[in-house]
Amino acid sequence: MTAAAVEVAPVPMTAKRRGAQLAMLAFAIAVVMGAYASVGLGLDGKIPAGMLTYGLGLGALMVAAYLVLARFAPWADPLLLPLVTLINGIGLVIIYRIEQTGQAGASATNQLFWTALGVVMFSATLIVLKDHRALQRLTYTMGFVGLGLLVLPLVPFIGKEINGARIWIGVGGFTIQPAEFAKLALVVFFAGYLVAKRDVLALAGRRLLFIDLPRARDLGPVLITWGFSLAVLILQKDLGSSLLLFGTFIVMLYIATQRTSWVLIGVLLFLGGAILAGQLFDHVAARFEVYLNPESQALYDREFGGSYQLMQGLFALGSGGILGTGLGEGHPKLIPLSFSDFIFTAAGEELGLTGLMALLMVYALIVERGLRTAIAARDPFSKLLAGGLSFILAWQVFIIVGGVTNLIPLTGLVTPFMSAGGSALLANWILIALLVRMSDAARRPPPQAIQDEGMTQVFQR
């Protein structure tokens, strides 16, 4: 080995891959514009007038996001932004398509507006939050903010009950779903708290049978979260959010402490809570009934808590088959709330099994990039935060997609980046900004040593 050879082969370093990212972004925009055109052709044989407006609007937004990212997080993961753009764009197209059927509540213009605001929040997060570890200092603040947001809909005059769930607040002319923001704050809180306490949680305690039981005062947060999830479930009838938060907390606890016993305790607590809720509350019991036998005519005909909506979603999926009817050729109007919780099934009808597999693949890739960031991160807080945010995204997709496809009992949640709804879109764009920020930190090469020091220098990332 000659000295010259070593000089041309320096230590492998992370590439920025900014060019590839831009190309993928352009590809994502092109796919979305093609989908717009396809909707128009499917509906009335014409390319819709809004295609350029929507397409170029989305394109301009994403280029802006790209520029902010290139300036403020140049080492960030190149896949995250294009993947989210693709799925957000497909969501826009499907909402636009549903709007064309005249289903009340579906508005592509609103969704594009919220997307724009989401990109603003994404940029602002990247610009303001130069170092995500600053969040660690806000652990307890975030905890209180999160709990506060979660309770907000229960406050009289502010809270609103829509479609049977009290998870909304009215601000001005808008309705906001604070749980979506609460979920971010609580993940930050969990990460900060667990990083601080993980040693006592993991080490102190008694051994009972095969399970290591932690000390009661360390168990406190678990019990509080469990109780809180149940309270949310009971008071707001929001099964989805409580399942989301509780599951995320258990997994973050496991990541932090490496204790399988905690997962076991958590699962037992959850099952206990679910069974209790099933006994006590009709609307919870109804979900189980529907889950076990959705095709029953009696449940289908039941006015409240029946299987009508679920079956309409499954009919849509079945009618789509493997290749789908094609955009604009299906009947999403038949599915109640097809633009919201059930957007995945509406997509299934027109894009088919193929399209759904692609969408799930994109979600899986986003989660994979997030988890990769967690593993590559250099400090425990970053690892836990990135792991938690990635998991909560995967968990949310699992809960809602699994629900509408009757893999698990249906609990309402928005489909991230796809369902119509501003709060979820803003919160999820912030979530992605946090992942981008952390991936930038993880991938950024450490300060370079002076090369002249010698050939034996080894970089450890």
Place this chain on the structure above:
Amino acid sequence: MNGTLKRASLACLLMFGLLMLNVNYLGAVKAEDYRTDSRNQRAFFARYSVDRGWITADDGKTTLAKTVDVGGDYRFERQYPNGKMYAHILGFFAPESSRGIELAAGKYLDGSHPDLLVRRAIDFISNEPPKGASVDLTIVPKAQEVAYNALRASGKRGAIVAMNPQTGAVQVMVSLPTYDPNTIVVPNKATAAKAYNKLDADEQDPLLNRATEKTYPPGSTFKVVTTAEILENDPSVTPETQVAAPQVLDLPQTTVGLPNYGGAACGGGQVSLRYALERSCNTPFAKLGMELGWDKMREQAAKFGMGEPIPFTLPVAKSDIGPEEELAALAQLSIGQRNNQMTPLQMLLVAAGIGNGGEVMKPYLINKIVGPDGGVLDETKPDTMTEAVSPEVAAKLKDMMVSVVQAGTATSAQIPGVSVAGKTGTAEHGDNPAPHAWFIGFAPADNPEVAVCVFIESGSAGTDATGGHTAAPLARDVMQAVLQAK
């Protein structure tokens, strides 16, 4: 922490794996169940997403059923421009069922027939709605109109059916009372079902195609079949052969006798076969029928297609002379009474078979199938159904049937300048004093272009209805219309 993160990643992988497996299960395995579930409205929409083929007559020149693009979820609307006149032929394309030609040629009309596979693939790729083939019928619209208007003007229930005896092509098929299929094809299950149920509950039974779907005692028109067997059985018998014609025929093992119509005498008790048919005397045919025996009568009936449902485009009820009983029953069925039950279509085939030299052609309604691009996909070739009698017997019978119209009971079926052959029937049945009135015949007798059967249901024509007065004039109008339409 990397170890637990990796395990958490595995959990995420598992979750996405489960979602993907489940989506595949739904989209590939369960899809068919969901697609065809009656609660899935898409199947209903799909019924209206096809540019359904038209139904025409007269080589496409007359439109009987058409499809109109109205857009929306129920994009293609079915319309029947002359619905009531053609209801029993066309049937209907209702939200949950179809009937008539709409059912019989359904696969061609909605484009799902294998012959249209290529066309369907082109439509799919070019994103055009699938287009069905159109069906051209053998119906002669002008004659159909004459038949419909004449029967309607008479205010009677019944059926008129006519065909070309040389090919089997059905030229006229009218059944009254009728209904408007346009009320049943509305794309709304509840409205359509309501309209259908109302028709279904109607005592007059407008949904019934009286020409094919129900059997009635054929009365004296059946004497043509009996005569055919008399002639077949003994080649030496001619129209001039003398036969016994008592005023009342003693029936074995009974105390009642079998009289002629109205108890009248038939000549001097000994008449020619021709005269017996002309006057439609009962006793000679009843007597000769008994002499022939069950087996020979059944055999001759089968040669005209009786005993089996006639193969036809539309559903046909089975015509039959009934089970073997005592000889008295044979006497009655030889003159078209007792358990003798025929559809008007079956009696039409009797006339057509005689007109066509003994060869009964298979009746058909569909002339040809024309693809969306104008190419002919299928064309019906005339086919022989049965050989009912020898040409010699057919000639003798034709000769006698011409006499019936010239000098017998069916003089009102005469057409100036055209020789018409025919036979009337006035069928009493059960205890109902009002008889069914029948006429079967063909014209021109020498080279028949049209055979016709007119059936007027009992009660609707009054107690004094007879084949000669009630049915024959209608037959004359219809035959004339067919001949003029040529």
